[in-house]
Amino acid sequence: MKALLSLFALLPFSALLPLHPAAPAPKYPVADIPAALREGAHTVLRADDEVVTVKSTSRLVHTVHRVVTVLNAAGDDRGGVAVPYDALNTLSYMRGAVYDAEGHLLHQLRASEIRDQGLGSSGGNFMSDVRVRYADLRQPQTPYTVELDYEIVSENTLFYPEWQPQQGDGMALQSASLLVNIPSALALRYQERQLPAGATAVKTSAGTQDVYQWKMTNLPALEEEEVAPPLAETAPTVVLAPATFEVQGHKGTASTWQSFGQWNYELNAGRDQLPPATVAKVEALVKDAPDARARAQRVYAMLQSSTRYISVQLGLGGWQTFPASAVASSGYGDCKALSNYTKALLAAAGVPAYVALVGAGPDRPDLRADFPSSQFNHAILCAPMQRDGKPDTLWLECTSQTEAFGYMGSFTGNRHALLLTPQGGKLVATPRYGAAENRQERRLDLFLDATGGATATARTVRTGQEQDLYASLLHELSPAEQKKYATDHLRLPTFTLTKYNLAAAAAGATPTVVETMALALPGFAMPSGKRVFVSPNLLSRLPALPTQVGERQTGLWLPRASLQADTVRLHFPAGFKPENLPAPVQFSTAYGTYASQYTALPDGTVQYIRRLELKRGSLPKTAYAGYLDFRRKISIADKAQVVLLKTES
Secondary structure, eight states: OHHHHHHHHHSOGGGGSOOOOOOOOOOSOGGGSOHHHHTTOSEEEEEEEEEEEEEETTEEEEEEEEEEEEOSGGGGGGGEEEEEEBTTEEEEEEEEEEEOTTSOEEEEOOGGGOEEEESOBTTTTEEEOOEEEEEEOOOSSSOEEEEEEEEEEESBTTSOOEEOOOOSTTEEEEEEEEEEEEETTTOEEEEEESOOTTOSOEEEEETTEEEEEEEEEEEOOOOOOTTOOOHHHHSOEEEEEESEEEETTEEEEOSSHHHHHHHHHHHHTTOOOOOHHHHHHHHHHHTTOSSHHHHHHHHHHHHHHHOEEOEEESGGGGTSOOOHHHHHHHOEEOHHHHHHHHHHHHHHTTOOOEEEEEOOSTTOOOOOTTSOSOOOOEEEEEEEEEETTEEEEEEEOTTOSSOOTTOOHHHHOSSEEEEEETTEEEEEEOOOOOTTTSEEEEEEEEEEOTTSOEEEEEEEEEEGGGGHHHHHHHHHSOHHHHHHHHHHHOOOSSOEEEEEEEEEOOOOSSOEEEEEEEEEETTSSOOBTTEEEEOOOOSOOOOOOOOOOSSOOSOEEEOOOEEEEEEEEEEOOTTEEEEEOOOOEEEEOSSEEEEEEEEEOTTSOEEEEEEEEEOOEEEOGGGHHHHHHHHHHHHHHHTOOEEEEEOOO
8 A cells, every 4th residue: 555655655746637539520510611611502412422332132221321501591401300111121220410610529419319200100191110319409690501421221122222412402512422332243223313423323343243333422412493394303413323223022023114013013902802792882883984984984973973083002912912802891992002003903993904104293294215114103004995096095183073084284294104004113204394384364344533543353264384383272172162262362552352253164185274263453554644554464464584693503493384365355434545555566486476456446445465485494504695695575575564644624
């Protein structure tokens, strides 16, 4: 003991003080972000390091290390972190932390702070085993930095992860990498989209493994430009896909559309058998129908009146349908089940049909036809047949109780679908809807009074994709809610919507919704001395677009063709006459055509006729200047005024 004490006596006093661990070095200080990346950015992706390890045809592991600096309140949604998982995709771990502007640790995510939430249950119209683990790491003051680590072990190799580090408007990228390890025997299929120079794949091999690596650094913030494709179509992306895959013992290949469709077809083969009573009901229903189309129409009406839609995403149930007999007894199913059930009903009616997979969504970009893979989120039905002695194809949306017979609309029209046949998949086009189908025809009467007020009545007939929104309002909202929606969306300075009504027109080749309304417009055209200035285009003005700031980054995306035809009658009180009518306007461009004309009629009214046809297409970014001028000319013409002169009494 004395020896020990004497040893301590020989040590300097400082050596006897308790040892404290050094404070951790700062991580991700905001000052380390290059100034050029902060310009126009709400967030900066400091790191996105992802590793995909394909273990076999039925198993892969995906690890993610992601660091995002939130620069301002507009980027606060990146302060919440969420990771989905399900029965086929196990979340091994999820870790997070948040740092202040100097890079000092503010908070380490605790397990108790992670919420686990399901996306649906059998009690509603959504049956799913998909869950999300979510944590809120947002801070009251910006800037701050969120770090996230997680790992997914997937038993579903139908889908390989997609690498798109820049996930939204206003996100700059400082550093990102993707590493894929895969057995050489399996082969990796991938497609590179919008990658910057020098970011293409680097492949190496070691023994029986192939390694692919991508890296990107210092990319400026994405900016959502006018009339541009969705950001998901313009951001740098690497899409991965299997050559061979396996889901719960069901093996397949995806190197061609034929083989991918074959897997889907065989997965659902034999599930289209109906109970004898249902077959007898269909046979009685169509026994006197004159042709296959009429039989199909009766079957579709039966479907809409007796079934309802639910979403089913339970393991293999995401791709394998309920049997048709189950739908016959329960009256519900998801898109696959209802399409399969309708296929069985049509077979009982003597009408062959095929289920088709499609990427659905309003004006969604078409699939990448040159990259066979699972690019679908919906199923519809296709029935090839004859019409007037010529080949025809009937398409049916089987999940809606209100959709018009044979109509696809903006949800599934104007794109490709994968037909599932006994011979495998076949890529086919869904119905195309152009300006001839997508029409808006309006007749408006505008009545001025001597004090400057006005009233108006309007009847608008919309067809095709122009009626899609209004059909939804008609079927989903009450009349009072429809009127409120119209009131909220009319671009008029001061008005009262005194009457409003929506109604479906008689069924035709293209669905039609008729809108009627009446408006009170106090102070609409106040006299200026002896003159009154009136803009007859009350409801159909197309605004100009802002001038492009800086160089245009994306192409021009015009997803819908349409035709607008307006006829306006201007009624004015006694003692007024037209002094000046705007000159006719007419021009035609690659983007569309426009014409307007004003005429003084013998009955004392002024008639204004406007016709605007917009074209559909994708054009290079150099076309934006021309499109900007096209919209500017339309905006000027739409604001033209009729000058009325008060005559001497």
